[in-house]
Amino acid sequence: xxxxxxxxxxxxxxxxxxxxxxxxxxxxxxxxxxxxxxxxxxxxxxxxxxxxxxxxxxxxxxxxxxxxxxxxxxxxxxxxxxxxxxxxxxxxxxxxxxxxxxxxxxxxxxxxxxxxxxxxxxxxxxxxxxxxxxxxxxxxxxxxxxxxxxxxxxxxxxxxxxxxxxxxxxxxxxxxxxxxxxxxxxxxxxxxxxxxxxxxxxxxxxxxxxxxxxxxxxxxxxxxxxxxxxxxxxxxxxxxxxxxxxxxxxxxxxxxxxxxxxxxxxxxxxxxxxxxxxxxxxxxxxxxxxxxxxxxxxxxxxxxxxxxxxxxxxxxxxxxxxxxxxxxxxxxxxxxxxxxxxxxxxxxxxxxxxxxxxxxxxxxxxxxxxxxxxxxxxxxxxxxxxxxxxxxxxxxxxxxxxxxxxxxxx
Amino acid sequence: xxxxxxxxxxxxxxxxxxxxxxxxxxxxxxxxxxxxxxxxxxxxxxxxxxxxxxxxxxxxxxxxxxxxxxxxxxxxxxxxxxxxxxxxxxxxxxxxxxxxxxxxxxxxxxxxxxxxxxxxxxxxxxxxxxxxxxxxxxxxxxxxxxxxxxxxxxxxxxxxxxxxxxxxxxxxxxxxxxxxxxxxxxxxxxxxxxxxxxxx
Numbered sequence: 001x002x003x004x005x006x007x008x009x010x011x012x013x014x015x016x017x018x019x020x021x022x023x024x025x026x027x028x029x030x031x032x033x034x035x036x037x038x039x040x041x042x043x044x045x046x047x048x049x050x051x052x053x054x055x056x057x058x059x060x061x062x063x064x065x066x067x068x069x070x071x072x073x074x075x076x077x078x079x080x081x082x083x084x085x086x087x088x089x090x091x092x093x094x095x096x097x098x099x100x101x102x103x104x105x106x107x108x109x110x111x112x113x114x115x116x117x118x119x120x121x122x123x124x125x126x127x128x129x130x131x132x133x134x135x136x137x138x139x140x141x142x143x144x145x146x147x148x149x150x151x152x153x154x155x156x157x158x159x160x161x162x163x164x165x166x167x168x169x170x171x172x173x174x175x176x177x178x179x180x181x182x183x184x185x186x187x188x189x190x191x192x193x194x195x196x197x198x199x200x201x202x203x204x205x206x207x208x209x210x211x212x213x214x215x216x217x218x219x220x221x222x223x224x225x226x227x228x229x230x231x232x233x234x235x236x237x238x239x240x241x242x243x244x245x246x247x248x249x250x251x252x253x254x255x256x257x258x259x260x261x262x263x264x265x266x267x268x269x270x271x272x273x274x275x276x277x278x279x280x281x282x283x284x285x286x287x288x289x290x291x292x293x294x295x296x297x298x299x300x301x302x303x304x305x306x307x308x309x310x311x312x313x314x315x316x317x318x319x320x321x322x323x324x325x326x327x328x329x330x331x332x333x334x335x336x337x338x339x340x341x342x343x344x345x346x347x348x349x350x351x352x353x354x355x356x357x358x359x360x361x362x363x364x365x366x367x368x369x370x371x372x373x374x375x376x377x378x379x380x381x382x383x384x385x386x387x388x389x390x391x392x393x394x395x396x397x398x399x400x401x402x403x404x405x406x407x408x409x410x
Numbered sequence: 411x412x413x414x415x416x417x418x419x420x421x422x423x424x425x426x427x428x429x430x431x432x433x434x435x436x437x438x439x440x441x442x443x444x445x446x447x448x449x450x451x452x453x454x455x456x457x458x459x460x461x462x463x464x465x466x467x468x469x470x471x472x473x474x475x476x477x478x479x480x481x482x483x484x485x486x487x488x489x490x491x492x493x494x495x496x497x498x499x500x501x502x503x504x505x506x507x508x509x510x511x512x513x514x515x516x517x518x519x520x521x522x523x524x525x526x527x528x529x530x531x532x533x534x535x536x537x538x539x540x541x542x543x544x545x546x547x548x549x550x551x552x553x554x555x556x557x558x559x560x561x562x563x564x565x566x567x568x569x570x571x572x573x574x575x576x577x578x579x580x581x582x583x584x585x586x587x588x589x590x591x592x593x594x595x596x597x598x599x600x601x602x603x604x605x606x607x608x609x610x
Contacts, residue, residue: 042464148517150577155519176578217467217583219591226578340570348563352602353447355595356472362464366591373578379528 015312020091023082027095030056035360038100041223042363046182048106048223052137060096061109063088066118069130086262087315090269094308097273101367102223104270105178109133112142113187115259116201120243120251125203132185141186143174143229144256151376153199153256158190160200163235168192170202170210170234176373180227181213187242188231189256197248201255202240210234220366264328264375265315271335271371272311275304275342278364282346285358293349300342307335326388329381336371337378343368423504426589427453427469429497430596437480437490444475444487445600465595468588491600492552498565498593502540505572505586509533512576532575539568555603562597569593 016024033056040047051057055075062070063083070080082088096104110117110133117129132138145151146158158172170190180186185205192200204211210232218226238244243251279301289297311331314324343365347354355362372378424432431453434442442450442457450457450473460471480486510533513523523529543564551561569590573580580587 145578148515150516150518152518155517217588218581219583219587220581226581344566347598348602351604353445353449353599355598356449356451357447359464362595369573369587370581372574373581377574377577379532379574382528 015087015309015316016091019078019082020088023079023088024091024095026076026079027060027092028098030059031095031099034096034099034103038102038223039360039363041100041102041106042220045102045106045222045225048103048108049137051103052108056096056099057103057107059083060092060104061107063092064110064114065133066126066130069134085315086265086318087312090265090311090315093266094269094273094276097270098277099273100223101270101274102221105221106223106225108137108139111140111178112259112263113140113185115262116142116187116242116255117203119258120201120246120255121203122243122245124239125242129185129203138185139179139183141177141180141183141227141229142259143177143180143186143188145174145176147173147175147228151380153189153253153260154196156189156191156199158188158231160190160192160202160236167238168202168236168241170204170231170236172231174229174231175227176216177213177227177229178224180225180229181215182225182227183213188229189252196253199252199256201242201252202236203242204234204236204240208234219369220363221370224370260375261323261325261328262318264332265311265318267371267374268307268311268331268335271332271339271368272304272308274364274368274371275300275335275339278339278342278346278361278368279304281358281361281364282349286349286351289349296345297349300338300345303334303338304342307331307338311335326381326384329376329384332371332375333378333381336368336374339368339371423501423589425453425469426497426501426592427471428455429501430470430592431456433490433493433497437493438486441478441480441486443490443600444479444481446487446605447599448475449473449599450475450479451596451599465592468583468592470592470595491555491558494593494596494600495551495558495561495565498562498569498597499540499543501586501589501593502565502568502572505569505590506533506536506540508586509572509575512579516577529575532571536568536572536575539564543568555601558601559597559603562601566594566597 033054037051037056048057058071059075062075062080083092093104114129117126121129133140144153144156146156149155149157158170158174160168160170163169170188172190174180174188183206185203187201188204189199189201192198206213211234212230213227216226216228243255279297282297310327314327314331317324343361347361347365350358350361355365430451434452434456437443442452444450452471454460454466454469454471457471457473460473463472465472475481510524513529516523518526543561546561551557573587573590576586579585582588
């Protein structure tokens with residue numbers, strides 16, 4: 001697979017320090033194996049259990065764990081630390097997705113819910129959640145999206161009502177939840193009272209009576225195991241409420257917004273990795289292209305380079321405490337579109353029946369379409385971009401001020 | 411505007427693999443039509459012995475052409491290729507109707523997504539492009555393989571824009587996204603105008 005040599009980031013590296021570039025190289029060395037595992041997951045998404053001991057599955061989630069819960073001595077500690085920043089996650093994720101995005105999405109680990117727990121939970125809740133992840137491979141979920149409201153965090157309808165004997169009862173439906181039906185623990189966003197501060201995040205064990213999950217058949221990215229979850233009178237104890245020690249404006253909706261902004265550049269990174277991989281695959285399997293076709297491919301590569309650079313910039317901004325909401329949405333939306341355009345062009349230029357004769361191309365052609373819908377569609381982000389335009393591209397505000405601003409939809 | 415109940419993810423209509431079977435029958439009675447590359451794509455019902463592959467779960471089977479296949483560039487293959495485009499367009503028409511119902515069932519604030527100007531404009535644009543494509547004269551549409559390929563690419567563009575409007579439900583294999591993916595693959599196999607293969 002000679003196209004794998006192209007994995008190192010070719011643009012945006014001026015924003016990376018030496019350690020982060022080393023991280024990119026470390027992840028790039030995993031690409032060949034990731035591609036093999038990814039093909040297997042497309043056939044059987046639950047086959048991830050066959051690969052749980054492999055470094056390609058274990059390393060990418062290490063940086064998402066708080067230091068006390070990371071594996072000791074298994075991976076270079078400086079690289080794990082480097083992968084714990086938003087920029088580090090972006091750089092690592094791009095390389096991993098170049099191999100195959102299904103693997104990181106299928107892997108046990110904290111996902112977005114871990115970020116919410118880190119941001120909101122008290123010490124006991126952190127121990128309960130991360131301790132469980134450290135003890136055994138554990139799938140988790142982040143349940144925000146609903147059938148009628150999509151990912152409009154402020155409009156969600158899943159309810160948290162007082163239970164007769166104390167605590168609460170959770171009722172509602174969530175859909176398009178990654179790993180939901182196979183997870184052991186996760187975070188559910190629900191409404192305890194009207195208004196934005198009436199939204200809560202609760203930690204839920206999927207063995208709780210009244211919880212049920214079903215898999216949804218997706219066109220691609222099957223490793224994500226997109227699911228529909230139902231909650232029918234699920235008992236939520238006081239200790240399950242995340243951030244109860246905080247004010248209502250610093251938990252619930254704040255937690256959802258806080259973590260979505262931090263993870264959204266990672267979706268862009270997955271799309272960038274796939275787009276680059278598709279272009280490199282074409283260059284390997286079609287060593288000669290007509291001049292005009294070469295220009296078309298270069299046009300895609302120009303766009304990949306641009307969105308990669310901008311993704312690194314918004315990620316570095318978040319690490320520095322500045323959240324450019326419109327910029328974050330823009331890179332996610334543009335990267336998703338580029339990945340679609342890249343795979344379509346590659347399928348066209350590889351020639352007739354390439355979607356039969358090149359199974360990796362057919363799989364990637366399906367997979368990349370998921371990035372459009374993950375963490376908000378292009379239309380939603382376009383509205384944020386327009387609002388930014390109206391404000392005259394005002395300077396991004398510090399995190400604390402912006403965490404909930406503009407949180408009506410994500 | 412009161413929201414309508416959410417639309418079923420699967421629009422009413424014949425699953426694309428069965429539509430494909432009907433096109434085979436119409437083009438070459440009793441035989442399956444092979445692509446210029448020597449592949450035969452039909453439903454898993456029509457090709458029960460085909461090896462399993464990534465499209466099997468969508469109901470589509472892929473087999474090598476046999477001596478019994480209607481082969482190559484002949485009249486049957488030409489009839490079949492010509493018929494693929496209206497079938498794709500019909501699928502898009504069905505998906506557009508589905509999108510109207512779906513978006514009426516989704517709400518944002520106190521209104522449906524169908525009342526959003528951004529969404530309305532995109533739907534209208536899709537309808538205009540579909541209508542425009544329908545008015546391409548037949549003689550022009552079927553001038554040669556390149557003409558058919560251009561039409562196919564236009565339909566793929568429309569389909570992708572339509573599925574984006576469906577949000578996450580536009581990624582479900584048992585809805586329009588599954589059938590439209592098959593229409594794209596079938597076009598890649600039967601309508602792609604190039605004759606040379608990739609390096610390997």
